[in-house]
Amino acid sequence: xxxxxxxLSDEPxxxxxxxxxxxxxxxxxxxxxxxxxxxxxxxxxxxxDSVSAIAEEAxxxxxxxxxxxxxxxxxAGAVNCGVRALTAxxxxxxxxxxxxxxxxxxxxxxGGYVIVTADDPQCYSSQNEQDNRFYALLSxxxxxxxxxxxxxxxxxxxxxxxSEELGLPVLLxxxxxxxxxxxxxxxxxxxxPKLKGExxxxxxxxxxxxxxxRPMHVKLLEKAEKAxxxxxxxPYNTVVYKGNGELGIICSGSAYNYAAEATSLLGLxxxxxxxxMTHPLPERMxxxxxxxxxxxxxxxxxxxxxxxxxxxxxxxxxxTAEIYGKMRRSYFPRKGELSTRAVVTGLAEITGxxxxxxxxxxxxxxxEAVKDLPSRPPILCPGCPHRASFYVIRKVTGGKAVYPTDxxxxxxxxxxxxxIGDILICMGSSVSTAQGINKATGVDTVAVIGDSTFxxxxxxxxxxxxxxxxxxxxxxxxxxxxxxxxxxPHPGTGTTGMHTTATRxxxxxxxxxxxxxxxxxxxxxNIDEASxxxxxxxxxxxxxxxxxxxxxxxMLMSEKRRKGxxxxxxxxxxxxxxxxxxxxxxxxxxxxxxxxxxxxxxxLCTACGLCASICPYKAIxxxxx
Amino acid sequence: MDEFNIVLAGVGGQxxxxxxxxxxxxxxxxxxxVRVSEIHGMAQRGGAVVSNVRIGDKVLAPTVxxxxxxxxxxxxxxxxxxxxxxxxxxxxxxxxxxxxxPTELMRTMKKYPGLNEITEKIHRFTRKLIVVKxxxxxxxxxxxxxxxxxxxxxxxxxxxxxxxVESLEEALRELVPAKYLEVNLKAFKLxxxxxxxxxxxxx
Ligand code: SF4
Ligand code: SF4
Numbered sequence: 001x002x003x004x005x006x007x008l009s010d011e012p013x014x015x016x017x018x019x020x021x022x023x024x025x026x027x028x029x030x031x032x033x034x035x036x037x038x039x040x041x042x043x044x045x046x047x048x049d050s051v052s053a054i055a056e057e058a059x060x061x062x063x064x065x066x067x068x069x070x071x072x073x074x075x076a077g078a079v080n081c082g083v084r085a086l087t088a089x090x091x092x093x094x095x096x097x098x099x100x101x102x103x104x105x106x107x108x109x110x111g112g113y114v115i116v117t118a119d120d121p122q123c124y125s126s127q128n129e130q131d132n133r134f135y136a137l138l139s140x141x142x143x144x145x146x147x148x149x150x151x152x153x154x155x156x157x158x159x160x161x162x163s164e165e166l167g168l169p170v171l172l173x174x175x176x177x178x179x180x181x182x183x184x185x186x187x188x189x190x191x192x193p194k195l196k197g198e199x200x201x202x203x204x205x206x207x208x209x210x211x212x213x214r215p216m217h218v219k220l221l222e223k224a225e226k227a228x229x230x231x232x233x234x235p236y237n238t239v240v241y242k243g244n245g246e247l248g249i250i251c252s253g254s255a256y257n258y259a260a261e262a263t264s265l266l267g268l269x270x271x272x273x274x275x276x277m278t279h280p281l282p283e284r285m286x287x288x289x290x291x292x293x294x295x296x297x298x299x300x301x302x303x304x305x306x307x308x309x310x311x312x313x314x315x316x317x318x319x320t321a322e323i324y325g326k327m328r329r330s331y332f333p334r335k336g337e338l339s340t341r342a343v344v345t346g347l348a349e350i351t352g353x354x355x356x357x358x359x360x361x362x363x364x365x366x367x368e369a370v371k372d373l374p375s376r377p378p379i380l381c382p383g384c385p386h387r388a389s390f391y392v393i394r395k396v397t398g399g400k401a402v403y404p405t406d407x408x409x410x411x412x413x414x415x416x417x418x419x420i421g422d423i424l425i426c427m428g429s430s431v432s433t434a435q436g437i438n439k440a441t442g443v444d445t446v447a448v449i450g451d452s453t454f455x456x457x458x459x460x461x462x463x464x465x466x467x468x469x470x471x472x473x474x475x476x477x478x479x480x481x482x483x484x485x486x487x488x489p490h491p492g493t494g495t496t497g498m499h500t501t502a503t504r505x506x507x508x509x510x511x512x513x514x515x516x517x518x519x520x521x522x523x524x525x526n527i528d529e530a531s532x533x534x535x536x537x538x539x540x541x542x543x544x545x546x547x548x549x550x551x552x553x554x555m556l557m558s559e560k561r562r563k564g565x566x567x568x569x570x571x572x573x574x575x576x577x578x579x580x581x582x583x584x585x586x587x588x589x590x591x592x593x594x595x596x597x598x599x600x601x602x603x604l605c606t607a608c609g610l611c612a613s614i615c616p617y618k619a620i621x622x623x624x625x
Numbered sequence: 626m627d628e629f630n631i632v633l634a635g636v637g638g639q640x641x642x643x644x645x646x647x648x649x650x651x652x653x654x655x656x657x658x659v660r661v662s663e664i665h666g667m668a669q670r671g672g673a674v675v676s677n678v679r680i681g682d683k684v685l686a687p688t689v690x691x692x693x694x695x696x697x698x699x700x701x702x703x704x705x706x707x708x709x710x711x712x713x714x715x716x717x718x719x720x721x722x723x724x725x726x727p728t729e730l731m732r733t734m735k736k737y738p739g740l741n742e743i744t745e746k747i748h749r750f751t752r753k754l755i756v757v758k759x760x761x762x763x764x765x766x767x768x769x770x771x772x773x774x775x776x777x778x779x780x781x782x783x784x785x786x787x788x789x790v791e792s793l794e795e796a797l798r799e800l801v802p803a804k805y806l807e808v809n810l811k812a813f814k815l816x817x818x819x820x821x822x823x824x825x826x827x828x
Contacts, residue, residue: 003799003800015653015656016653017646017649017650017652017653017659017661019663042665043665045665046665125665147685148685176664177662177687177688180662180663180664180665181660181661181662181663181687182645182646182649182659182660182662182663183659183660183661184653184658184659254687256685257685257686257687258685260685261683261686261690264683265690339686339688339690340688340690341690341691344690357690357691357692362691362692362710363691363710365749365750366709366710368749369709369746369749369750370706370707370709373703373706373707374703374727374730374733374735375727376636376671376672376673376703376704376727377672377673378637378670378671379672379728380670380671381638381670381671409670412670416732417732484670486665583731583732584732587728587731587732588728589671589725589728591731592726592731593726593731593734603769
């Protein structure tokens, strides 16, 4: 991946190719932000990771916080001492942080504060595709929505200015196709970060007891009114095309990109109102736009957030306006991500124009070509320690227990042949749902959770199990990193986002501290020992915790490569009877069938030895590494 | 140039992100407008991966429209098929012949389709198909992980890209850690020569 030092370059006007998330990191440097906090989550992860890579050199502080709420609270402390801050999280992270955010809106900020919420339409790497623009509505906080990496950077800087002008946190709402798109970005000036501020006692503003909260709510509403005036004049809210007065499109964020390309494909001469500040909306500007066109089309991804508001505005400004979108009659999808195709199709239906591409023909030709094409869902890496843990869990419980799972690579274990993963809601839900399932059925439950997720959200659930004496087993698959999101450190790793060493918080000690009486640590690749311990844990009459500890193989292998250590792959000997046990039980991508015989792909095998230890004929040889 | 669309398709771990970034960086070096869209996170774990590179003045959307790819760069045959919806008779398909059988095939004991069947399906969309042995080239260069760069070299040799070979090499120098630069440059050259010289690999 790129050398992130390019972000530090002090050459205003320089044009570089940046990922949307790297562009936000650059914006952080241009805005003079002193504190960056985050909890990693796709599609937001590279914001924190980019900052972590250059923080020391840039002279700012960054941390991977234990969860998004903690991240917001740490930043809330800093910004109320006059230091500028940014917190980055994925959309569902804002659910975790919402408790803090909703009331921080009352308190406000002294130093500029930006909260990046990265939404994931299409659930590329998420459990839902909620539309976080509604959090802006709910919290009364201003919201900016970039369409491109360039805007992502520019808006980061503007959001800090806006935040200081209003004394409010500002939401920067991105979507996967902005976070994970690379585009040219032209640099602005760097601002030296201010790291030290001063805490001034202002209990009436800062201590949200009811008597103080009531007047602060009034203040918030005043700020929101001021924000609306700013929105009317914001350079991010503009009519980019005037058109011929027939059709006017209102859009925001990535929807603008699709809308602009779709109209040019269809040869439509339309007006486009592009909204970059989507809360508060520029009411008068939208009102005028509504009056100018015969037909109005609202193009937006996910929920009809703009459409609802535009229709409400129309009631006052243009009650007879014809407005098309996705409410009542759906011209555009309300689920999944938008695409040029979806916008072309919707606009074609509204205008009666024929699309220049026969999508139907492509679809049927394509369907014919890919009939019977095997799917290729994401799977655990070859050598992944989770595969060994799942094998052990299945073997010990015979598939008869219920296996609540959690957010991380190990969620992939739900798929056959491992088939461990029966219910998954959100971060930390495994340990608590297990308790309800056990109460309601009496069936053994083995809840699965990762190390980072354990620290993020499992501890109250675990304490609940102890306090209410729920008979559950929590298997913590501790791979010593936050693997899924790109291998960030966490409290159990002993390093920080600033690359300093830290006190390791040990999961087993936490569990003991929570009052769990049966706590053991095992190596999942030591199948016999791990099985014996897990069996004991499941039979234990109260809550039990087994930590399966082995490093993430992806991380381990890149470390080995860096150090020049060779891996000698395992191989199948002629003792192999083609019984297929390894294939049927493990689903390791390195085990393949070649000319009808089991064979190990030596470019993929990491020599973890799992297949060798479960082969009933001892036909797989590992060693030498 | 209005737009030039490249769809890169393969399996997580094959180096598609770096390949896309090389193309995008080369375009920026030449002052062109570009969008590179990637998928990170869960989808990367050994699953099907698609990335789009769009170069040109009119480009705004990060993703390629069905039927509008100028190049489909297939890192793996089945994944090439999976992305044929982006191809038309104008599309050049440049495909690595290295197969990565999905684990589903193993479990159900089904066979990976033969190269003939795959090329026949591609031919329903376009006659412009070049098959490259990128894994062999990468191993010859000294590291299997350079198959992505070998493919970029092969693509450069077709003369189909709106960016210069020198810009691609420059991007490579910028993006690849110094330690691995030499083997990558070698893979690029081998890829370039494979297509430049051996026209028989055209189907
Ligand atoms: S990244 Fe690590 S934890 Fe995730 S599947 Fe791969 S080896 Fe397992
Ligand atoms: S040793 Fe066996 S299970 Fe482990 S990576 Fe190699 S083939 Fe897969």
